[in-house]
Amino acid sequence: MAATELQAAVREHDGVAVIDLRGDVNSSAEIALNEAYAEAASRGTGSVALNFEHADYINSTGIALIVGLLAQARTNGIEVKAFGLSDHYREIFEITRLADFMTITD
Amino acid sequence: MAAIRRSLRGRLRRGTAEAGTAAAPQREAAPLAPEPAPVEIAPTDPLLALFEGASGVVDVEELELDSPAVRELKAAGVKLAVPLVSQGELIGVLNLGPRLSEQDYSSDDRKLLDNLAAQAAPALRVGQLVREQEAEAATRQRFEQELEVARLIQQHFLPKELPDLPGWQIASYYRPAREVGGDFYDVIPLPDGRVGFVVGDVTDKGVPAALVMSATRSVLRASAQRLIEPGEVLERVNEHLCPDMPEKMFVTCLYGVLDPSTGHLRFANAGHDLPYVKTADGVVELRARGMPLGLMPGMPYEEKEATLQPGDSVLLHSDGVVEAHDPDRDMFGFPRLKETMADTPGGQQLIDRVLHDLEVFTGPGAEQEDDITMVTLQRSAGERHAVASSNGSVLAEFEVPSAPGNERQAMELVESAVADLGIEAARIERLKTAVGEATMNAMEHGSEYRADRPVSIRVLHSGDRLRVQVSDRGDPADLPEPETPDLEAKLEGRQEPRGWGLFLIEKMVDEARVTSEGGGRTVELALRLEGGGDGGD
Numbered sequence: 001m002a003a004t005e006l007q008a009a010v011r012e013h014d015g016v017a018v019i020d021l022r023g024d025v026n027s028s029a030e031i032a033l034n035e036a037y038a039e040a041a042s043r044g045t046g047s048v049a050l051n052f053e054h055a056d057y058i059n060s061t062g063i064a065l066i067v068g069l070l071a072q073a074r075t076n077g078i079e080v081k082a083f084g085l086s087d088h089y090r091e092i093f094e095i096t097r098l099a100d101f102m103t104i105t106d
Numbered sequence: 107m108a109a110i111r112r113s114l115r116g117r118l119r120r121g122t123a124e125a126g127t128a129a130a131p132q133r134e135a136a137p138l139a140p141e142p143a144p145v146e147i148a149p150t151d152p153l154l155a156l157f158e159g160a161s162g163v164v165d166v167e168e169l170e171l172d173s174p175a176v177r178e179l180k181a182a183g184v185k186l187a188v189p190l191v192s193q194g195e196l197i198g199v200l201n202l203g204p205r206l207s208e209q210d211y212s213s214d215d216r217k218l219l220d221n222l223a224a225q226a227a228p229a230l231r232v233g234q235l236v237r238e239q240e241a242e243a244a245t246r247q248r249f250e251q252e253l254e255v256a257r258l259i260q261q262h263f264l265p266k267e268l269p270d271l272p273g274w275q276i277a278s279y280y281r282p283a284r285e286v287g288g289d290f291y292d293v294i295p296l297p298d299g300r301v302g303f304v305v306g307d308v309t310d311k312g313v314p315a316a317l318v319m320s321a322t323r324s325v326l327r328a329s330a331q332r333l334i335e336p337g338e339v340l341e342r343v344n345e346h347l348c349p350d351m352p353e354k355m356f357v358t359c360l361y362g363v364l365d366p367s368t369g370h371l372r373f374a375n376a377g378h379d380l381p382y383v384k385t386a387d388g389v390v391e392l393r394a395r396g397m398p399l400g401l402m403p404g405m406p407y408e409e410k411e412a413t414l415q416p417g418d419s420v421l422l423h424s425d426g427v428v429e430a431h432d433p434d435r436d437m438f439g440f441p442r443l444k445e446t447m448a449d450t451p452g453g454q455q456l457i458d459r460v461l462h463d464l465e466v467f468t469g470p471g472a473e474q475e476d477d478i479t480m481v482t483l484q485r486s487a488g489e490r491h492a493v494a495s496s497n498g499s500v501l502a503e504f505e506v507p508s509a510p511g512n513e514r515q516a517m518e519l520v521e522s523a524v525a526d527l528g529i530e531a532a533r534i535e536r537l538k539t540a541v542g543e544a545t546m547n548a549m550e551h552g553s554e555y556r557a558d559r560p561v562s563i564r565v566l567h568s569g570d571r572l573r574v575q576v577s578d579r580g581d582p583a584d585l586p587e588p589e590t591p592d593l594e595a596k597l598e599g600r601q602e603p604r605g606w607g608l609f610l611i612e613k614m615v616d617e618a619r620v621t622s623e624g625g626g627r628t629v630e631l632a633l634r635l636e637g638g639g640d641g642g643d
């Protein structure tokens with residue numbers, strides 16, 4: 001039940017800057033997510049992948065943060081990918097059409 | 107006759123002896139001459155038996171007993187002793203010195219003294235009895251007043267009502283003994299939705315026990331709000347109590363913290379009777395080691411855990427139950443209590459059953475020896491916690507304080523409320539998301555994240571329909587119409603990235619509607635059950 005503040009760590013893998021998300025993607029995740037994105041973008045890899053494997057909870061505010069990140073990436077000409085989503089959140093990414101603007105893999 | 111009486115009284119003053127406890131205090135005005143010390147007759151003195159068996163006036167000078175009292179009487183110049191005997195018991199003695207005329211006492215004098223003694227003894231006895239009764243009544247009144255004070259203190263510090271936990275039944279019972287022992291119990295709502303349970307017992311009785319009980323309860327409540335681990339809470343309470351604990355007093359206490367959403371119970375024990383937990387496998391004790399509170403500072407308290415599954419129940423109790431005696435002085439004991447628990451589901455039913463068994467054991471009308479306290483908590487077994495209502499069954503009804511992140515509580519409580527309906531896991535996930543979003547909206551827009559404006563949630567089930575109502579006290583007119591967010595516009599910066607909540611709610615359940623009954627607004631989420639659509643698109 002206890003909320004877990006998001007931790008976002010950046011690493012590079014096969015020419016992609018991977019952001020490993022751990023915790024809740026909600027209003028308290030804003031700073032961590034934005035900082036991680038800024039760092040990932042600075043790697044100059046041209047693409048950023050969000051790893052949701054350990055993100056247990058994503059709410060509408062979290063969706064808005066991801067929309068913000070996507071908008072930023074568009075401006076920067078960076079491709080955004082996502083993986084590790086549970087079936088439930090993958091469905092939400094489809095319903096919200098986020099899936100149309102990012103490549104989602106398992 | 108009057109003259110003789112006066113003359114006798116004059117002499118009596120000089121030689122009055124009083125017999126042990128039966129003596130009556132002097133009521134007369136200040137004596138004419140210095141009062142000689144009364145002659146005490148020890149219970150082992152042969153004179154006592156002689157006086158009790160004497161048929162009338164006794165010539166002291168003729169007594170040849172090896173008796174300290176006789177020697178004293180002779181030394182005081184007593185010539186005649188007139189025992190005052192009532193119902194075979196010596197209650198006083200009239201001691202007479204020599205006659206003023208220096209003549210011996212005549213047979214008339216002796217007869218008069220005999221008559222006097224025969225009448226004075228019962229009168230004196232009546233006076234003594236009245237006095238004893240007055241003293242007893244005063245003592246009894248003081249005692250009753252003290253008990254009343256103790257009772258008031260105890261009652262003041264017991265919970266006025268028990269919290270309503272959806273999916274749980276909590277019941278408690280407290281009955282003080284006539285002499286009011288130091289039992290107490292408490293149920294403490296904790297900030298994160300968990301609940302603390304306390305049962306304790308202060309050694310000693312009456313006002314001192316009640317005062318220590320009230321102090322323990324207050325320190326425990328304060329510590330429980332600040333500390334999470336039950337062992338730490340007991341450590342802290344022990345540290346507070348030790349310096350001021352009266353000699354020979356201590357407190358036994360069990361403290362457990364329950365997470366109602368998971369059934370997880372963490373507990374620590376300061377020497378209190380072990381609680382019982384009843385599961386599908388039988389009844390077991392919940393053991394954790396620790397010294398009673400207030401004996402010694404720096405004591406550690408072991409912490410243990412248990413998880414209560416639906417249908418499981420716990421009984422916390424005080425020693426007034428197991429230490430009750432039957433007419434043959436046999437104790438009720440732990441095995442009987444364990445047996446009773448094994449035969450009874452739990453909750454109020456368990457308390458009633460234990461009380462019934464106790465009454466049968468002690469015999470009708472037996473005086474209760476010690477305070478009796480019981481607290482039971484039972485996790486509902488799904489089908490059992492449904493309450494009939496015009497809308498179907500209410501599976502759960504609860505409030506969530508309006509604070510960021512609390513939608514998670516609502517999601518988990520709804521999840522556990524519908525656990526027994528056999529809904530597919532993916533649909534449960536969608537329902538949880540809808541509940542979470544509706545609760546967030548209510549907390550943010552309806553209640554403006556104000557602690558005094560909680561969000562109420564009801565889970566209703568009827569036939570093929572499950573409904574979750576999320577209500578706040580906001581203005582129904584403020585609720586925007588849900589619309590499909592324009593993702594392109596958001597990505598191009600022409601729209602705020604936010605605004606997904608109502609859209610998600612609509613997509614996650616079969617039906618979502620807003621009503622404004624009862625002055626606030628309610629978002630009702632509905633799922634069709636038994637193949638009633640997947641609700642996901």
